[in-house]
Amino acid sequence: MALSPLNQRRWRNFKSNKRAYWSLILFAALFGLSLFAEVLANDRPLLVEYRGEWRMPFLKFYSEADYGGDFKTEANYKAPEVQCLIISGGMVDCFDKPDEVLSAIHEGVYGDGLEGVKLGSIWWPPIPYSYNTINDLGGQAAPSAPDAQHWLGTDDTSRDVLARVIYGFRLSVAFALIVTVLTSVLGIAAGAVQGYFGGKVDLIFQRLLEIWGGTPDLYVIIIVFSVWQRSFWILIFLMIAFGWTRLIGIVRAEFLRARNFEYVRAAKALGVPDLVIIVRHVLPNAMVATLTMLPFVVSGAIGSLAALDYLGFGLPASLPSLGQLSRQAQQNLQMPSLAFTAFFTFAIMLSLLVFIFEGVRDAFDPRKTFQ
């Protein structure tokens, strides 16, 4: 799709703002990476070679029986028995003394029963823990400090913090984007209708919004979650229900201004239907003002999610949430790595977003000149 000259100019302006441009690249890279969190951090191997057959356990279910074991439940790839079964191709000895078998195979001295069987292999992701893996810390108390196994330490249920940050970052950004897109669509549509038609529509709508705006959202969230179980999608629904009014004011104001523009009048004189006028003539004008508001909606969504999680009214405890990390940091002051991790994750994420949107806003400002 070719960009219009106006948008080309805006893209040039955006690129000439180095801080915003590099923030965008960095953020896109981080978010892009986090989209593949399952490949980066997982307690199942990416690839397993078992008797010459390649399997991808991080995508597909394999029971221990599939590797020559006894149980029909999913194979626990962390267990030495399972690792031994995979590498040796299903040796019975693995049930009794897996470590000895493994080291013997490693040294090439284990012979009996291996003739004709191809040795297997296991390929782990860079971080061999998922966000919900409960790790054996070998006697250390959870939360534990950063070490070679857990680069950012573990949290109070001995889950790897780095894995939780990667998944949590993805969850926060995805949450913010979904909430932003849906609230914007609703808010712009409602603002457009009020501003364009004005009069009684506007009057009634505004009064309803005032009543709606007076509803205490935190109480509603607490009540809803005491009736239903906490879930990602219910939280998104609630955030939209209380957030969609944010853009109405500004879009409505833009429409009130633009509905008397001469090209809108000209379109009316041509007999163009109202919906077409709204979409084709007025909306593009309202978009610039809307765009300047979007950063607040995005960072607001991330902030509210973090706050709710911190208070314990947000996402279910099983999900990797950054707000929950802050809460743990507060409860475990003896382990400052938790607090530092939470702080830097939020600081970097929100700063990048602010820099990007600052660049976008300036690029859309027709009065701002770039040397």
Add this chain to the structure above:
Amino acid sequence: MNAVLEVSGLNIGFRQDGQDFSAVRGVSFTVNKGETVALVGESGSGKSVTALSTVGLLPDSAKVSGSVKYLGQEMVGASQAQLRQVRGNDISFIFQEPMTSLNPLHTIERQLAESLGLHQGLSGTAARARSLELLNKVGIREAESRLTAYPHQLSGGQRQRVMIAMALANGPELLVADEPTTALDVTIQAQILALLADLKQTEGLSLLFITHDLGIVRRIADRVCVMQGGEIVEQGLTAEIFANPQHPYTQKLLAAEPQGRPDPVAADAAVVVEVDKLRVWFPIQKGFMRKIVGHVKAVNEASLSVRAGETLGIVGESGSGKTTLALAILRLIDSTGRIAVLGHDIQGLQTKAMRAHRRDMQIVFQDPFGSLSPRMTAAEIIAEGLGVHGLEPGRNRAEMVSEIMAEVGLNPAMAARYPHEFSGGQRQRIAIARAMILRPKLVVLDEPTSALDMTVQVQIVDLLRDLQRKWGLAYVFISHDLRVIRALAHKVMVMKNGDVVEAGLGADVFANPKTDYTRALMAAAFGDNFRP
């Protein structure tokens, strides 16, 4: 030597997106004490930029070189402190738009006192006395009661007087007036010009006057500098330049006046639009129960009829209800009274039923910048009506768009461009093409020429006359410019405060105006040349 302002070899450039753009090149002129110098030129010729550069009011993206001397003191490259000393104190500005030059939240007294306090340290009763004196000087009646007024409580002319009073507050040597009368009605324009001429005498001011209107230059200026494309192409004494212009551009500017008279209308021409006792009244509601206590009569009992090939000119000052009447005829605002187009009564029709009639009646607006959607290409804008009313049978959209573009004098190859890539005159042609592509019978033209430069105005008037001749169009032509009306209109209607004060054949009204109001309008518009 008594030069107040000496500009020599002034160059101004702007830098944007890595490209340099030169706005003013090698401009030199002087303003002597007690003299009025006019900078004349069309929009984009660099006259405002030149004036703003004298006290360093240009944005940071501007690069200024050359020399500007105020009483021998170099202003280019002077420090902010030096510039502030001169600004408002020695050199004062009056801008075009008196509505936006005044702060709407402060009273007149407060705004005057601010300037007095800043530069002269006056406050309290001393400032009040000086403010009163200034308001009296610029001819504001009942100045005492006006001190506590807010800008919106004043008329356009009064606001411009207040602006002049503020400019005079610190006894400046030089007054720079940037199109000070362009936004005002003709009768008010005349008063403001008289006031400026008067003040120049009594205060011994020098005046740098920026305008595109040669009529004003002739009335007020001692010397003229004609600017074109960032350069001064000709300068000299006003009388000499008007009598004997040397540069071809000056000659073209002076010759640019709508010429000719309307073609006679065929006796059997069909009536295209007929309006009877049209009223647009806005109710004034008061109290808790919203009781209607009166009406703002925007248009009161207007009746008119226009035949095919005929032009009805509607004249009047701002607020007289001309545009409201036009919008009501097109059913873009609610009204009462009969409106018949081609014999069909369209008053009260629903939106859907109305859409069928929209094809026959179109409108062209004043502002070619505001009437085109900035995010659509010329072709999309022109073809918009086709999307609603359908193509002519057996033809495609691109073909019809190129045909109409050629007809209004645009190169069809430019169809894919966006409005900002066109000049003002070209944009107005696009607006005309948008209306004409539906082959309407009635076109309402709402000040179609007043935002354009004089030379472009003439071309648009010629274009409109050609189109009328070719397609037998009925025009309702709204303008405050009586010269354009005289060149185009068969019938003239004069409006004042919503009432039709005079109506009749164009020739009759111009030759023999019946009401004082019409006479005042004509005197202001044609000035000394006007012979009733």
